[in-house]
Amino acid sequence: MTFQTVAVLIAALLSAAANAQSDVDPGTVRADQSLIASPPPMFTFGGFGTFGEVHSSRHDGDYTSTSLKPNGAGYSHNWSSDVDSLIAGQITANFSSQWSAVVQVVSEQDYENSYRPSLEWANVKYKFDADFDVRIGRTPLDTVMSNETRKLGYANPWVRPPLEVYDLVPVIRNDGLDLSYRHLVGPGTNTLHLAVGRSDSDLPLLPGTVGVIHGRKQLILTELYEQGFASARVNYSRANVTINGLEPPFDTFNAFGPAGAAIAANYSFDNHVVNIYAVGASYDPENWFVMAEWGHIQAGSFTGNNTGWYVSGGYRIHGFTPYLTYAAATTSTTTQPAGLNVAALPPSLAPAATALNAELDFQLASIRAQHTISAGTRWDFARNVALKFQLDHTRVDAGAHAVNQDLQPGFPTGGTLNLISVSIDFVF
Amino acid sequence: MTLTIRTAFIPILLSVTLVHGAAAGEVVAVVSAKSHIGPLSKSQVADIFLGRVNRFPDGGIAIPIDQREGSDARNLFYEDYAGKSPAQIKAFWSKIVFTGRGQPPKSVANEGELKKLIAANPAAIGYIDAAQVDATVRVVP
Numbered sequence: 242m243t244f245q246t247v248a249v250l251i252a253a254l255l256s257a258a259a260n261a262q263s264d265v266d267p268g269t270v271r272a273d274q275s276l277i278a279s280p281p282p283m284f285t286f287g288g289f290g291t292f293g294e295v296h297s298s299r300h301d302g303d304y305t306s307t308s309l310k311p312n313g314a315g316y317s318h319n320w321s322s323d324v325d326s327l328i329a330g331q332i333t334a335n336f337s338s339q340w341s342a343v344v345q346v347v348s349e350q351d352y353e354n355s356y357r358p359s360l361e362w363a364n365v366k367y368k369f370d371a372d373f374d375v376r377i378g379r380t381p382l383d384t385v386m387s388n389e390t391r392k393l394g395y396a397n398p399w400v401r402p403p404l405e406v407y408d409l410v411p412v413i414r415n416d417g418l419d420l421s422y423r424h425l426v427g428p429g430t431n432t433l434h435l436a437v438g439r440s441d442s443d444l445p446l447l448p449g450t451v452g453v454i455h456g457r458k459q460l461i462l463t464e465l466y467e468q469g470f471a472s473a474r475v476n477y478s479r480a481n482v483t484i485n486g487l488e489p490p491f492d493t494f495n496a497f498g499p500a501g502a503a504i505a506a507n508y509s510f511d512n513h514v515v516n517i518y519a520v521g522a523s524y525d526p527e528n529w530f531v532m533a534e535w536g537h538i539q540a541g542s543f544t545g546n547n548t549g550w551y552v553s554g555g556y557r558i559h560g561f562t563p564y565l566t567y568a569a570a571t572t573s574t575t576t577q578p579a580g581l582n583v584a585a586l587p588p589s590l591a592p593a594a595t596a597l598n599a600e601l602d603f604q605l606a607s608i609r610a611q612h613t614i615s616a617g618t619r620w621d622f623a624r625n626v627a628l629k630f631q632l633d634h635t636r637v638d639a640g641a642h643a644v645n646q647d648l649q650p651g652f653p654t655g656g657t658l659n660l661i662s663v664s665i666d667f668v669f
Numbered sequence: 670m671t672l673t674i675r676t677a678f679i680p681i682l683l684s685v686t687l688v689h690g691a692a693a694g695e696v697v698a699v700v701s702a703k704s705h706i707g708p709l710s711k712s713q714v715a716d717i718f719l720g721r722v723n724r725f726p727d728g729g730i731a732i733p734i735d736q737r738e739g740s741d742a743r744n745l746f747y748e749d750y751a752g753k754s755p756a757q758i759k760a761f762w763s764k765i766v767f768t769g770r771g772q773p774p775k776s777v778a779n780e781g782e783l784k785k786l787i788a789a790n791p792a793a794i795g796y797i798d799a800a801q802v803d804a805t806v807r808v809v810p
Contacts, residue, residue, distance in 0.1 A: 289767060331767060343769035362769060371723045371730075381768050389768045396760045396767075421770075430721050467721060469712055470752070527752035557754070621756035624739060668763045 285333045291394040293325030293664030303646040304660060306401050308411045308607075311354050311445035314660070316647045323350040325401055325664050327392055329361065341366045347392065352443040352451055361392075362414065376419040380436060383463055384410045384478045385536045386521035394666035398530065398555050398619055400631040401662070403568035405549035405613060409538045410478075410517055412442050415459055429468030436461040444486065445646070452486025457512075470526045478517040482540070484510040490600045491543075497581055497594060504580065508543045508601070515540045529556045543601075545574035545608040555619075563618040570609040576640040577602055606654050607645045610638035617662075626667045633660040695799045696745045698809040699784075704791045708810040715751035717794060719761065720771055734786055734795045735776035742780065746796040 297304040297315040305313040306324045314321035327349035334342045345361040364378030381389030385406055390396050391413070401407075417438015424431055440456040459480040466473050487510065494505035516539045523532035535550040548571050555564030580598035583591050617631030635658040637643045643658040698714045700706055706725045716722045718733045725731045736743040739755070747753050753761070762773040777783045783795045788805035802808055 285772070287766060289763065329767070331769075333766070333769070333772065335772075345767065345769070364769060366769065376769070387764075390764050393763055393767050396764045425722065430716075560754075560756075621754070624755065625759055627756065668759060668767075 283335060285335075286330065287333075287669060288328065288330040289393055289395055289666070289668040290328035291325050291392075291664050291666045292322070293394075293400065293662060294320045294322055295324040296320050296661045297644070298657070298659035299643055301652050302642070302644040302648040304644045304658065305646050306404070308408060308645060309352055309442060309444060310350050310646070311352060312647050313350075315644060316649060323354075325394070325662065326350075329392065339368050341368075349392070352445045364419070372423040374421050376421075377417075379414055379416050380419040380438075382410075382413050382415040382436070382440065382459070382461060382478075383434070384461065384476055384517050385519045386474060386523075386532075386534050388413055393668075394629075394664060395625070395627055395668045398553070398562060398564050399566065399615065400617060400629045400664050403549075403551040403553070403566055403613065403615070405568040405570035405609065405611065406519075406534050406536045406551055408609060409536050409547055409549050409570075411444075412440050412454060412456055414440050414442070415461065416440060417459070426466070427468075429466055432463075432465040432467075434461070434463040434465065440480075444484070450486060452484055455483040455485065456480040457483070471522070471524050473522040474520070476517070476519040478519075480515050481512050482510065482515045483512055484544075487543070487604075490597065490604070493593075493597055494581070497586070497590070497597075501581060504578075504601070508604075510542045510544070513540070513542060528558070530554065541574070543604050543608075545572045545576075545605070547572045547574070547608060549609070560621045561618055562621075564616070566613075566615040568613045568615070570611050571638075572608045572610050572641075574605070574608060576605040576608055576610070578605070603648075606640060606642045608641060610641035611643070611658075612636050625669065626665060629662070629664045629666065631660075631662045633658070633662070635659070696742050696749060696796050697799045697802065698746075698750070698794060698796045699787055699802065699806040700794050700809055701787050701789070701791045702805055702807050703788075704807060706809070711750045714794070714809060715747075718747075718774060719751065720765065720773075730792045732790065732793045733774040734783060734793055735774045736780070736783060736796070737776055737778055742796060742798055743776075750796075 295304065295314040296319065299315045301316060303313040303315045303317050304324065310323065313324045327347055329345060329347040331343060331345040342365045344363045346358045347361040348356045348358040351357060351359065360379065362379045362381060364376040364380050366374055366376045368374045383389045387397065387402060388407065388410065391402050391407055415436050415438040417436065419436040422433045438459050440459060442454040444452040444454050457480065461478045463474060463476045491505050491508050494501040517536065519534065519536040521534035523530065531554040533552045537548045539546050549569065551566055551568035553564060553566035555562045578601065580601055581594040583594045586594050613633055613635040615631055615633045617629060620628045622628055635643065637655050637658060639655045641654055642648065642652065643656055706727060706729070709726070713726070717731045723731055744755050747755070747758050765771045766773070777786060780797045780801050783797060784806055787793045787795050
């Protein structure tokens, strides 16, 4: 299903539902609607956004908030507004107490460095009853705890969620079917969420090249339990993933006989089964909060088998919410493999083999392996607007890159990265 | 882009209006005088307003009705019943609205309109200043 087919499908469903609505006899409107003096508005409009500026201590490469962005703070900009800034608008249509639809459009820096608005989600929802609904169309892919609200800065305590966990899975959309079932369990509420579908995400690779992450047979299963101030969730997701755009360097290994072919096969990303596991919990009583999350992705190939976790806490005092976060990312993938045995090759082939080995090491160094401590504060200084200030200090493991875009020749692995971020988040 | 974003900070900062919780009377949860629901704890009332449950403990449908955003009664109610500031409530509903999972309760402009709605609908639940309670509504025990 392409963007266009999704959009056409949604439009068709919207107009069908709108026509169906006009046929409804007012007397048959369900009790829970007739109780309200004036019926809820058919369409509601809202939106949210962030204006943010980020400064990085590294000038030999660009820090970005997701691997789907091509450049950011550091080499390209001393202070970058591209890392966090965005604006989103959403229209919700309520056709009846059972049928509704939502379309959300987001404008932010995209893979080709434009702010062309893109369709974030667009789906039609049918409520079987107040606790059970199905959505068809484009819905959020909720692998890790707040993946679906990672762009909604106003709802999050931080300038941006810890990338150690949130960049494990850059894909955030699911085109397909999504079921949600809620029921009371003891003193709490349990929500079971199942989604199936597919996705296509454009991915900037080296400068000037663009790839696509194709997710097929996506399955997302989430179990959420909420009781009072506490919530906990467990998630399992899987997909058959193909990444297009990286073939040239890896295909070249095939020219080096069986040893080269083995390397090419090892790092192919064609219909590859990816499994994701995530566990998260939060406790948010009146004046403070603490939350923690752990995620693991088994993707293999050049994106690796990686684990990320964080613990974050904050305290609310007179409109200010200072917070502290510790996050870590590790990988069990060998990031500096042996590659081709250059010494065993004819001298005429040695330079090409050395270059290929370096290319492979460079690609694998983009797997995140680091520890970050972040300190910041949120200030709710006016209604529906929050100002945030955040400092990040990251220690990068040997063999991993501190940032992943616009790396300049000789960019080292390991080292440290410091960031200063200021942002204003708003909802309307 | 950088320039426009920097200049955009200025008017927003100039329009700073500090959020304050005005000291007013006590706010109580109310249902219709015709309602037969039993006692509810503050956290059970909060769960209904936060969309976590949609039924009263006796199984009847519960329809929460909010006061106007920014009103003293609303701010006091969520502070007292849910332990949340207006910004936390806004953030809470933003998460639900902007992921397409739901909509916040319907809100009414003033306490008079709220009392009229509550009085007429045994399923409705709202909150008003304790001094405004009259024979048409019943304070949730």
